[in-house]
Amino acid sequence: ELKVEQNPLFLSMQEGKNYTIYCNYSTTSDRLYWYRQDPGKSLESLFVLLSNGAVKQEGRLMASLDTKARLSTLHITAAVHDLSATYFCAPKGDSSYKLIFGSGTRLLVRP
Amino acid sequence: GAGVSQSPRYKVAKRGQDVALRCDPISGHVSLFWYQQALGQGPEFLTYFQNEAQLDKSGLPSDRFFAERPEGSVSTLKIQRTQQEDSAVYLCASSPSTGWATNEKLFFGSGTQLSVL
Numbered sequence: 001e002l003k004v005e006q007n008p009l010f011l012s013m014q015e016g017k018n019y020t021i022y023c024n025y026s027t028t029s030d031r032l033y034w035y036r037q038d039p040g041k042s043l044e045s046l047f048v049l050l051s052n053g054a055v056k057q058e059g060r061l062m063a064s065l066d067t068k069a070r071l072s073t074l075h076i077t078a079a080v081h082d083l084s085a086t087y088f089c090a091p092k093g094d095s096s097y098k099l100i101f102g103s104g105t106r107l108l109v110r111p
Numbered sequence: 112g113a114g115v116s117q118s119p120r121y122k123v124a125k126r127g128q129d130v131a132l133r134c135d136p137i138s139g140h141v142s143l144f145w146y147q148q149a150l151g152q153g154p155e156f157l158t159y160f161q162n163e164a165q166l167d168k169s170g171l172p173s174d175r176f177f178a179e180r181p182e183g184s185v186s187t188l189k190i191q192r193t194q195q196e197d198s199a200v201y202l203c204a205s206s207p208s209t210g211w212a213t214n215e216k217l218f219f220g221s222g223t224q225l226s227v228l
Binding site: 004033041042043044045048088090097098099100101102103104 | 142152167202204209220
């Protein structure tokens, strides 16, 4: 059964700094998603990563996937307050139709 | 509609009461998922429908939980004899197909926050 581990679970960082969130998963996966959730809101899809070595960038966020290491990263560059939210990774197992979510990383960007 | 719609937005139930949560997926979407999100946790899979067929209900916590999608569009998640541990946000998500086409993703509703007193 696919298990997902994210770290850190909580991240407080200053504006302008860089940081990386890590997502490890236990079995093979044919795609991985990153979602953002604001307090009291639903989940917003950020990236879908489909193959080994895939890299996607949108603004100050960049996601990558290493299927051999079963690892995905979400890198934050020059953080701004608007990025404060909870970020979830969610791989889909091979031969499966469901996404399995990590526990989430709660990001707080301080002025 | 424009997005996945869930109702009610909030539901307070007394322990032992039955509740029904509704999900209107995006029109034409074949796949429909229910997830349960406890406070401070990631969403956990409950059940999956492909059109009207419930193909996977392995995530339903007990036989008090029941889901249906009789006409392949609107879905209802019913919880009988609610317990305090059922308190959570229940999220519905839909996607256009069954085969996870390239770049296909799940569209989530805003959820129903259930509080059992």
